[in-house]
Amino acid sequence: MSHAPTFFGSLSDYQKGSVEIVTGDARHYVFSNIFEVATRSAPYERVVVAKNLDYVQEVMRAEGISPWFACGHDEFAVCMDGEITIEFIKLDRPPAEDHPGAVLAGDAPQGRRMGRIRLKRGHQALLPAGSAYRFEAIKLGVIMQQTMLGDLSVQKWREICLH
Amino acid sequence: MSAALAQVVATEPSNLNGYRRFTLGQFELSRDEYFVTIRWPAKGQTRSHQMPADAFLRAMMRDVAWGFFYGWVNFDHVIGTRNHYGQVDFYAGTFNGVMSEAGVDYTERFDTPIIMATFKAILRDWVNEGFDPFAAPVETGSAFGVKQGENIEAIERTRIATKRMPGLPGDSPLRDDMPVNRAFADVPQDEPEIEAEPGFRDQLHAFNLFKYLSRSDVTWNPSVTAVCKASLACPTTEEYILPVFHGNDRVEWFIQLSDEIVWDVADKNTGAPRARVTMRAGDVAAMPADIRHQGYSTKRSMLYVWENVTPDLPQRYERGELPPYPVEF
Incomplete structure (x- = not known):
């Protein structure tokens, strides 16, 4: 007997779930779908889909080339759809370690070239503290990023969540 | 001991x-x-x-x-x-x-x-x-x-302890030597391409998270795959029933990576039903700090559990300093 195929979802094929309330409010579950969020986002807009006090998960629509970002602490990017290349620079003057979240690093960040990583769906990359990074979508995609709430984090819960 | x-x-x-x-x-x-x-x-x-x-x-x-x-x-x-x-x-x-x-x-x-x-x-x-x-x-x-x-x-299995990310030098191992689970035989096993400049080979790192999860030999047992200060990514593979009703002492988040899980949510103190949450691939949902939850997964699925391990969180929720819901909107 064969097994049911594994379904991962994508920008072109996702089916959002639901919340059936007995008591309380659907808003308590802050329920959204990352593919739906990315469908409605500007390229590389860092939309917060999960927030646990100072920590967040951000979703980005990967389309074209992103600005250079930098961060004083580690971040982690998971490619949820498409194909993405990440370019890295070891910054001469990195953001402070205690500055939460990502910041823009300018058009030409100063530092040593570290290399590049190419991600496909399901791949996870470390975005190391003190580096600048830039995404390029080889194929239109979606990035989910574990980081801290920062200057570039966009919160628009009423637009993205069931209520 | x-x-x-x-x-x-x-x-x-x-x-x-x-x-x-x-x-x-x-x-x-x-x-x-x-x-x-x-x-x-x-x-x-x-x-x-x-x-x-x-x-x-x-x-x-x-x-x-x-x-x-x-x-x-x-x-x-x-x-x-x-x-x-x-x-x-x-x-x-x-x-x-x-x-x-x-x-x-x-x-x-x-x-x-x-x-x-x-x-x-x-x-x-x-x-x-x-x-x-x-x-x-x-x-x-x-x-x-x-x-x-x-x-x-x-x-005698225990949770895998990860300091930063699996596969980094000195960190927890990847699962390349473990077999792919029968339910994930169709999950691609390719790896990211890493082109590191001289001197940066140990600083650039990536792995196939879905491949890693496809090789888990257990169910409902999270393993840490990314550490951002007190923020832990703890993905896991789920099949049949979560064997416990987990009562939250803090807010916990779920991101459904593949397939579907249905959650029964109940009051933490009394067990009275509150909601039934159906999560499909790409869905994101919070589990508030005042509930208990139990999940059902017919097709073995991948779930990204996301935890905050800030030490005093249970006490802050208990004292009412923090609302049980993570976001007001």
């Missing part, structure tokens, strides 16, 4: 079924061919509760492997544990609205090493050869019957 092990109270094996009976404080725990029975004192009587042996062992296995986890681990609607991080409550009926109201509940607190040693001793004695409490039901043998051998290898 050896001092704690010496304090485990157990009988000799039963002449009838081969299993030992255990005493933990005022609780007595025994098993037979089909059931586990828990007894405790309340209102001047000995009260009792029964669970199917397989469900009990799957629940206790998670409690042990998770180190009593964050908050409450309800084995079912009657018994469970509450983690005080250094001490652990074992309770019967305390978080069941009707039993608590009737005063037939009982809670006793133990130093963590004592209750951990007792639970491990129970698992060693009550898990038979061929039964793996971590495995999906279709992947393991029966938990039932009289005592027949043991399965120490299965019950």
Whole structure:
């Protein structure tokens, strides 16, 4: 007997779930779908889909080339759809370690070239503290990023969540 | 743990079924061919509760492997544990609205090493050869019957400790030497392409998270795959039923990476139903700090559990300093 195929979802094929309330409010579950969020986002807009006090998960629509970002602490990017290349620079003057979240690093960040990583769906990359990074979508995609709430984090819960 | 092990109270094996009976404080725990029975004192009587042996062992296995986890681990609607991080409550009926109201509940607190040693001793004695409490039901043998051998290898698994990200030098290993689970045979096994400049080979890192998860040999047992200060990514693979009703002592987030899980959500203190949440691939949902939840996954699925391990969180929620819901909108 064969097994049911594994379904991962994508920008072109996702089916959002639901919340059936007995008591309380659907808003308590802050329920959204990352593919739906990315469908409605500007390229590389860092939309917060999960927030646990100072920590967040951000979703980005990967389309074209992103600005250079930098961060004083580690971040982690998971490619949820498409194909993405990440370019890295070891910054001469990195953001402070205690500055939460990502910041823009300018058009030409100063530092040593570290290399590049190419991600496909399901791949996870470390975005190391003190580096600048830039995404390029080889194929239109979606990035989910574990980081801290920062200057570039966009919160628009009423637009993205069931209520 | 050896001092704690010496304090485990157990009988000799039963002449009838081969299993030992255990005493933990005022609780007595025994098993037979089909059931586990828990007894405790309340209102001047000995009260009792029964669970199917397989469900009990799957629940206790998670409690042990998770180190009593964050908050409450309800084995079912009657018994469970509450983690005080250094001490652990074992309770019967305390978080069941009707039993608590009737005063037939009982809670006793133990130093963590004592209750951990007792639970491990129970698992060693009550898990038979061929039964793996971590495995999906279709992947393991029966938990039932009289005592027949043991399965120490299965019950000695622990959560993988990751400092930053699996595969980095000095960090937890990847799973390249483990087989792909039957339900994930169609998951691509390719790896990211890394082109590091000289001197940066150990600083650039990536791996195939879906491949890593496809090779998990356990269900409902999170492993840390990314550490951002106190923010832990703990993805896991899920099939059949989460063997416990996890009661949250903090907000927890779920991101459904593949397939579908349905969650029953109930009041943390009484067990009264609150909601049923259906999560499909790409869905994101919070589990508030005042609920308990249990999940169902027919097709083995990948779930990204996201935790905040800031040390004083349980106390801040308990004192009401933090709302149980993560976002107001």
